[in-house]
């Protein structure tokens with residue numbers, strides 16, 4: 001049993017990034033929730049990531065047409081997620097560690113995070129037809145359902161507000177992705193945020209987007225070649241019509257590691 005001692009500060013400073021998606025979906029065990037919340041009180045970096053995870057979870061919930069009252073649906077979804085998580089643990093314990101290591105180079109937390117997100121999608125899509133009226137939601141759902149889907153963390157830089165953060169969702173072998181932001185400043189009407197994909201260190205101009213209240217935005221990114229050809233995704237404020245090369249400071253940046 002862990003006690004509050006001189007080491008507790010160190011423990012709490014271990015980032016909890018890998019638990020935040022499951023946390024946003026209410027899919028963690030009670031002891032994990034306590035661990036995450038203790039850390040969030042101390043860590044602005046993880047608080048920002050938690051805000052993005054909430055935005056993604058909300059996007060997923062909003063993208064399914066809600067026939068039943070939202071609270072009822074959410075409870076049902078979470079119950080299914082909990083049951084699925086218990087099942088996953090049982091399966092994971094039954095599988096020999098060596099065979100898991102051979103097939104899954106990812107950290108278990110990362111694999112679980114993806115499993116949670118996909119399980120939630122399956123639950124919703126199984127119950128209701130996909131709301132194709134929101135192209136961003138439709139693409140996000142499609143991407144998250146792909147086994148090779150990655151959810152890359154994109155961090156706010158020193159030129160962004162403290163709570164700025166984003167996720168970039170995409171399949172490395174495909175060209176399309178969705179960037180979901182939180183905590184960005186609202187820009188003047190003659191400005192927009194521009195996405196850049198860096199190839200061999202050279203930023204290539206991509207989509208323009210604006211943010212809503214809370215700095216929330218979501219934008220489809222169409223890459224000229226496969227996403228795996230790019231090392232970094234970045235965002236800068238630019239004139240509303242966009243720029244051929246970045247002129248504003250980088251406010252969001254993340255490595256597109258496989």
Ligand SMILES: [Zn+2]
Nearest residue numbers: 015016043046
């Ligand atoms: Zn942290």
